[in-house]
Amino acid sequence: MDPLSVTASIIAVLQLSGKFLAYLNDVKDASKDRAQCAIEASTLYSLLVNLRCRLEEGSASQPWFTAVRALAVENGPLDQFKQALELLQAKMTDGGRLKKAGKALVWKFKKEEIASILARMERLKTLVEIAIHMDHLKLSQAIKDDTNFLRTHAPVIQSGVDTIRQDQDSARHRRLLEWISASDYPAQQSDIIRHRQEGTGQWFLDAPEVARWLNEANTILFCSGIPGAGKTMIAAIAIDHLLNTARNSSHGIVYVYCNYKAQEEQDVSSLLAAILKQLVQGRLSAMEPIERLHQKHADRGTKPSLDEIYSALRDVLTHYPLVHIVIDALDECQNATRRQLLAKLRDFQAGSDVRFMVTARYIPDIEDAFRGALRLEVQASREDVKRFVAGQIFRLPTCIQRSAALQEMVQERIVDAVDGMFILARLHIDSLLDKRTAKDVKINLSKLPKGAAALDVAYRDALERIEGQLEGDRALAKKVLSWITLAKRPLTTAEICCALAVEPDETTIDPDNVPNSEDLVSVCAGLVIVDTESAIIRLVHYTTQEYFERIGDAWMPDSQFHIASTCLTYLCFSDFQSGSCSSDKDFEARLQEHQFLDYAAKNWGVHARATEAEIADLACEFLHSGSFSCAAQILRVSRYRYEGYSRHYPTTTPLHELARLGLAGIAERILSTATEPVTQALNAEDSWNDTPLTIAARHGHCELANMLLDNGAEVSAHGGHYGNALQAASAGGHEQVFKMLLDKDADVNAQGGHYGNALQAASAGGHEQIVKTLLDKDADVNTQGGHYGNALQAASARGHEQVVKTLLDKGADVNAQGGGYGNALQAASAGCHEQPDRSVKETLRRPGLPMYIGCGVAVPKKPPGQDVRLEHTQDEALHHFHTLRRFSRHSCTCRSQTRSIPPTDPNWH
Known part of the structure; x- marks a missing residue:
């Protein structure tokens, strides 16, 4: 090895050592080992710099050079130390990635690992010190001794290397799972089961129906x-x-807790992604489908489609002999979501042993589905109920805790009153919290409401207790309840405490004005609880939400104004006047530091x-400030993380944003104060070529769209994802x-x-009336172009049978080629929908037309009784087989490389 190669090895170690030193200097809350590491690393760094200088000044003909070369041989002292530093760097940076902005570097090493690091440093330091003294005989012997030491301790060293690599793999798996789904249903499970009174629910586990569900396939x-x-x-x-x-x-074992507050987030794709995440967490060997999706989408900032998640989930299911899925509160999902979700789960049962359990209220369409x-x-x-009440006695006043007879009365009266409702038992217990004498307790128990109206009476009693508090507590309770009731998604305690601390006309939050989260709960008379694991603050029950929605305007007037003005005041803070962030690091740091910013930026318009x-005045002030671009960035960026994601979003004008929100009055005021020509503002394109009119049409805001047109917006302006406003309205079905x-x-x-x-947009959406109107207006039924052809x-x-019939009646060419599927029949066969599209397939069938089945590929026509052979990969063939079985009116059997269709109908191919 020549001197240049030795120098190169030293330089490589110096670079890695520099990064290790930087980590040691920046790391927070480290043990005292950090200081010792820093001292030793710094000393070694200086010695290596000295050795490098000696090499550059010396002569290759000296015997000393021969000895020094041995330091840099493969798997020699320098190489070993370099490998160790590379593994340390991977652990320091979470698998090679930078730390999340706003999060301090943390000490990640165990005491044994530190001992190993210090030992390696000491051995290399000794060798370098000898080398600097240019004693080649002593250096040669020291290197030989070090090599023998490494050989003897190789298993221990390898074990340390394996541990670090395992940590790297775990960090990578966590990132992939968080990427596919941000849900944390295990945290909810922990919160809920923590409140279980021991012994409750045993009747359920003992039920024969549960035994069958646990033990019988596909139940x-x-x-x-x-x-x-x-x-x-x-x-x-x-x-x-x-x-x-x-x-x-x-x-x-997987589970989902549906939430009325998260309906937009809990669409079918998100729910299936959450199920996929949990299954892979239980078997990391099944990670490959998620890795495949990540490779395809992460760098582009796109998200997997429903079909892609469905396909990945189907692949992962093959790793399990059986799967139990529990879905709670299906009634809290949107109607379309729950229909699709149930259809997908039943589809999985066709190829796997999937047993699912669903809880829901009595709703006719859900009852019919089961x-x-x-x-x-x-x-x-x-x-x-009796066990539950007994477990709550410790919360009740001393007069109850000291009297066994009174405790027994409390249990019996509440059990008699609740009529099968746990929530009513909880409210009745809370109604006793301020009763300080046995007489007051007995009077209260004698008045416990029963029957269908009992919940409303219990909630009214709770509100009376709130009204009876001191003025400050009463005002705080009303604010807390209005925020939780009207918030568009669940709020964390940090978010609501921050929101409550916002003061009008201020440009920052006074830390002395931030309330304590425990106080928020205590003033709300048992109507509010905090989930410990997730730190979500919420109403005690879904019925509480329904009650406040009925009486909110009377009990909490001006709440929407208060929430909207709080959001806008917060967004106008001086910290956000600098506008959008220029890097992912700065963007994440801003969100980490300002915990209410995400909610305010995404929801101010809905409340407004x-x-x-x-x-209007406050909204205009915000829209004309530097904070507007800050909020627009938060609103628009993808939740999927990839390098540069925070800059990949459409830059818009205030008018674009108002068009999305449907705020026609504020938009008109913005136009009246515009410094540029009105027509220029009306027809301005954002960075993705959308106009305000197209955005308003896409979201169905008729009043705002009409205002834009009356002021001079071009009705047929081209550009953007939808091409024009008419296409946008047609795609959304906004008649x-x-x-x-x-x-x-x-x-x-x-x-x-x-x-x-x-x-084509209306046809894809299944908007039959819009399709008919377009055809009546002479829309060309066979025009080619766009994604579908x-x-x-x-x-x-998309499986829209009536639209297919309408198009065929108007002369649509059933054999037209092109588009993403090739032709209409292949498109019908490829789709994965909530209902089998046999009717679509039958509608498309014409006398003499060969029937092709497959996902974008033609299956050769075969005489009845012969095999249909699909020359594809195993995954593709399995998908085509399920497609055949799904859309065929006849049974399908599966063999290793063929999918056989028994002969029944001579017209079936």
Whole structure:
């Protein structure tokens, strides 16, 4: 090895040592080992610099050079130390990635690891010191001794290396799982089961229906119940039982807690992604489908489609012999979401042993969806309620705790009053908290409400207790309850405390004005609780939300104005006047430091819509400030993280943002004060080429779209994802906006955008009336272009039978080629929808037309009784087989490389 190679090895070690020193200097809350490491690393660094200088000044002919070369041989002292530093760096930076902005570097090393690091430093330091003294004989012997030491201790060193690599893999797996789904249902499970009174719910576990669900393949258990009956606790008990009994088995256990506050976030893709995440967490060997999706989407900032998540989940299911899925509160999902979700779960049962349990209130369409399933009504049994009340005695006044007779009376009276509702038992217990004498307790117990109206009476009693508090506590309780009730998503305690600390006309938060989260709970008379694991503050029950929605305007007037003005005041803070952040690091640091910023930026407009006239001045101030671009960045960036994601979003004008929100009055005021020509502002494109009119049409804001047109917006302006406003309205099915645009002479055949034209957009969305109107207005039924190729393909791919019939009646060419699927029949066969598209396939069939089945590929026509051979990869073939089985009117059997279709119908191919 020449001197240059030795120098290069030293330089490599110096570079890594410099990074290690920087980490040691910046790390927070480290043990005293950090200081010792820093001293030794610094000393070694100086010695290596000295040695490098000696090499550059010396002569290669000297015997000393021969000895020094041995330091840099493969797997020699320098190489060993370099490898160790590389592994340390990976651990310091969480697998090679930079730390999250705003988070301090933390000490990640155990005491044994520090001992190993110091030992390596000491050995190399000794060698370098000898080398600097230019004693080649002593250096040669020292290197030989060090080599023998490494050989002897190789297993220990390798074990340390393996540990660090395992940590790297774990960090990488965590990032991938967080990328596919940010949900944390295990935290919710921990919060819920923590409140279980020991022994409650045993009746459920002992039920024969539960035994069948646990033990029979592909069973479905539907557990319905009245509001407040304890369905969520029963779901948690079922999950806890599964987790305990299957702890060491190969069975999959996943669960979802639906939430009325998170309906937009809990769409079908998100729910399936959460299920996928939990299954892979239970078997990291099944990570490959998520890795594949990450490779495809992460760098582009896109998110996996529903079909991609469905396919990945199907692949992961093959790693489990059986899977139990528990879904709580299905009724709190949107109607379309729950229909699709149930269809997907039933699809999984076709190829795997998937047993799912669902809890929900009595809702007709949900009841219909579970006809034929195992059914078990959830009701608070007397024994469970009594155990629950007994477990709450410690919270009650001293007069009850000191009297066994009074305790027995409390239990019996509350059990008699609740009529199967756990939530009512909790409210009745809270009603006793301020009763200080036995007489007051007895009077209260004699008045406990019963029957259908009992919940409302209990809630009214709680509000009376709030009204009876000191003025400051009463005002705080009303603010807390209005925030939680009207918030568009669940709030953390940090967020609501920050919001409550915002003061009008201030430009920053006074730390002395931030309330304590425990006080927020105590002043709300038992109507508010905090989930410990997730730090979410919420109403005690879904029925509490419904109650406040009924009485909110009377009990909490001006709440929407208060919330909207709080959001806007916060957004106008001086910290945000600098505008958007220029890097991911700065962006994440800003969100970490300002905990209410995410909610305020994403939801100010929704709250402003309810009080637009009153909030207009403050809204205009915000829209004209530097804070506007700060909020726009937070609102627009993708939740999927990749390098540069924080800069990948459309830069917009205030008018674009108001168009998205539908704030017509504020938009008109913005136009009236514009410094540029009005037509220029009206037709301005954002960085993704969308105009305010297109955005308003896409979101169905008719009043705002009409205002824009009356002021001079161009009705057929081209550009953006949808091409024009008519295509945007058609895609969303917004008939009112659609008709208004037609009245303004929008061109029905205008081309461009993702869908190619308005007819294809409406066909893809299944908006039958819009399709008919476009055809009546002479829209060209066979125009080619866009993602699907033509309108018939778009309707076929999405499974919209009536639209397919309408298009065919108007002369759509069933054999037209092109687009993403090739033709309409392939599009119908490829789609994965909530209902089998046999009717679409039959509608498309014409005499003499060969039937092709497959996902974008043609399957050769075969005589009845012969095999259909698919020459594809195993995954592709399996997907095509499920497609065949799904859309065929006949049974399908599966063999290793073929999918055989028994002969029944000579027309079936």
